Amino acid sequence: MSESDVEKPETRTVNPFLKMALELGPIAAFFIGYVRLKDTMFTIGGTEYEGFIVVTAAFIPILLACTAILWMLTGKLSKMQIVTAVLVVLFGGLSVWFNDERFFKMKPTMIYLLFGGVLGFGLLRGESYLRVVMEEALPMQEEGWMILTRRLCAFFLGLAVLNEVIWRTMSTDAWVNFKTFGLTAAVFLFFMTQSKLFQTYALEEDEGAE
Structure with missing residues (x-):
């Protein structure tokens, strides 16, 4: 077939x-x-x-x-x-x-720990699991994927720690603002700051078609 x-x-x-x-x-x-x-x-x-x-x-x-x-x-x-x-x-x-708000406040921590952990596990095996899910939308050389995966892994783990610090030490108002605006802005800014990486390791059109 x-x-x-x-x-x-x-x-x-x-x-x-x-x-x-x-x-x-x-x-x-x-x-x-x-x-x-x-x-x-x-x-x-x-x-x-x-x-x-x-x-x-x-x-x-x-x-x-x-x-x-x-x-x-x-x-x-x-x-x-x-x-x-x-x-x-x-x-x-x-x-x-x-009837306990703490469980929901822990959710972002669990999400980012899970994603960071999965990416980290792939890195230990010498692979980029990020490439598997994003390669079609973002064609890059292998080295570029490994660099982006390491950065995103560290970024996710950092967000998990930050979420824990904020919900445990600050008011619910502060946490809701962080969850609504802070996390969204952080992810957006992270990918914006990777533009040079995308340009450096981008695949040429004919190379990506091979």
């Missing part, structure tokens, strides 16, 4: 603004909900819940719905999106079940 006989998965394009709305919408909804309800107490089933817990409970189905819509529109989900959804359900669910 030749490669041409193998049916390739359908590639669907989606409006980039819609895609961004589906990816960032749940985070924005969480922030807005928290700002509006943070000082409100809710009594549900005889148990009092702070606004943070109620907003967390609402965030879970919103994220899952947006993830499902994104999957239906594009026909695929990245491993990062799948892992994030699972950890949101797990740690968000624990926060709601035990």
